[in-house]
Amino acid sequence: MCVKDAKKVGQEIENLDDNNNNKRLGPLHCEVLHTQMEKWDEESSLISSTDRISPERSFPLESICEEAVAVERKQNLLSFVPALHSGVWSDIGGRQYMEDTHICIGDLAQKFGYNLLCDDVISFYGVFDGHGGKAAAQFVRDQLPRVIVEDADFPLELEKVVTRSFIATDAAFAKRCSLEAALSSGTTVLTAMIFGRSLLVANAGDCRAVLSRRGIAIEMSEDHRPCCAKESMRIESLGGYIIDGYLNGQLGVTRALGDWHLEGMKGMGESIGPLSAEPELKLVTLTKEDEFLIIGSDGIWDMFSNQNSVDFARRRLQEHNDVKLCCKQIVDEAKQRGATDNLTVVMVNFHTEPPPPVVVQRARVRRSISAEGLQSLKCLLEG
Template sequence: MCVQDVEKVCEEIDNLGLSTDHNTAQFASDQITLSNSFPMESICEDTVVAEEKQSNFTPMLRSGEWSDIGHRPYMEDTHICIQDLAKNFNNKLQNEETVSFYGVFDGHGGKGASHFVRDNLPRIIVDDANFPLELEKVVTRSFMETDAAFARSCALESALSSGTTALTAMIFGRSLLVANAGDCRAILSRHGLAFEMSKDHRPCYEKERVRIESLGGFVEDGYLNGQLAVTRAIGNWHIKGLKETGTHMGPLISEPELKLITLTKEDEFLIIGSDGIWDVFRNQNAVDFVRRRLQEHNDVKRCCKEMVEEAMKRGAMDNLTVVVVCFQAEPPPHVVVQRGRVRRSISAEGLLNLKFHLEG
């Protein structure tokens, strides 16, 4: 079996969830090795960024988006892309940098919550008295205020009762702020390597499980209180025991986790996708796919469409939404991929047998 065949089979093994032992990924200025992705903590804002990487770099923002109902009977995903948040809502800010806003909202139990958040969260952010000076506090507060506003709407119109996960990305100057409540995901491509900008809020996430149990909730068969597959979301006020009642805080919260970084010239683009995308794309695989498409035609919207179509070819069953925000006008540069020595827990004969079965 040639090297390319081995690599293809190993990728298929990864997609099946079988383990292979890869060397730790590293990168220099012109070469990288592959990995799934780097965690959020590895690109924290406290990391010292070389001054030469920051100087003379101004992100040149361009974005694209695409969504599809997939194999579901109803479309509950929605999204938003706003180039200038303040201008969009006629908020006259003097001598302030433009704040761009992008979001993906994955509804469940109906589209009421996802559409409500799409239509109201950006305005609530802009209307906050501390916008844009204390943006982290403003965003956190706005997620929770949007949740409370949706609860009031549901009390007046029960047909709206539903829930949604929410992930937003805001870019101002060289700063990127990602806020996440739920299992949508944001991945940054930095010189071709995938970096996590969010964590999936699911009951299997240890940090979330501890928080849930501290609030009197529980995880049953992988579900929050045996009812919901996510541990943070806006809405779901109609599900008993999940949200706060009076002075008691329930285990399902709308408070987002935030991630703030300073963009450098090595940052290429941000991928934001609903969980249907990540059911069939690994983080590094998604970055590789987007880079190749941008190198081919440099059309961001077309790239998003192709990613959704590829997800469907891979058997995605959920609604599918993806937003890609590029920080450069030019397509990503070609890099030399240096594969390290790989130790695998399956023999060459086993690889051949698996390849035979995969190919039918």
């Protein structure tokens, strides 16, 4: 993967500059390798194309032209540079207390005073849906980004860094709760990091991220709920159980940070409980076809399907191209549909212009009739 390959590049550059220890290598040095590889591919393509042209011909074959079109389209997609702009909107919904919170950081390294060797920017977005109080959600919101940046492998191995940071932040909150019992609570967490053309989503809980790709909804996370077969198997293997759709009869989610006060849910060291703070990750490379990312707390997804949210957002962005207003309209629509939970939406747009209309091509359907049906038709026509 792009993130993992960057570590080798970082080692080479650090050997060239031992005196500059206060700077770190950004993940987009892998972009340099990627660009060089594309250049080699182009050169190889030109050589192979030339070999196929006979001396008598002065024009390339038609098949070569088709290959060139395909290569050009691929290069246009891969040369895409996201123009990020984000918006957010929250509402208490039908609840008595607001336990959702969120975060949007345009430049994660700069926020915490770290310098990268390249001009690359790592953006960080997150939604935190608290339960049993808002202390856990606010603690994780404030601490998780710092823990990520302070990891020794940041930013070269972001997948490992993010996973370790979720677990480390959860342990830090356990320590804080042991000193202040009033803070005892839990939170689901979904974060999205964008660096260059890479999008890394980490999820622990039932918040959800959905990517719009040419108007098609791409699910970037899976809800961690007791009804999920994979989660159910993991829980049972750790001595947990599910009653009436609740983990150990207490929680409606199977992964979360916090909840250390709930007996039998979590443990330190080798004593691992069924409630996990480890996130599931999904890494994709953005192209020009990717339009925007929607991150929402579960109250949003109770009212919207993935595709419905993308369709709704595209129509609004085509009307006004205002990301924050679009978030507000999603929340308002969820309330009109009868939402009773807290509602939070973060949207990240990858283009400055609104989404283009999607032209749906009708599929060609072959129609046929069986021999028996044909005979029946003949009899009917002949009387």
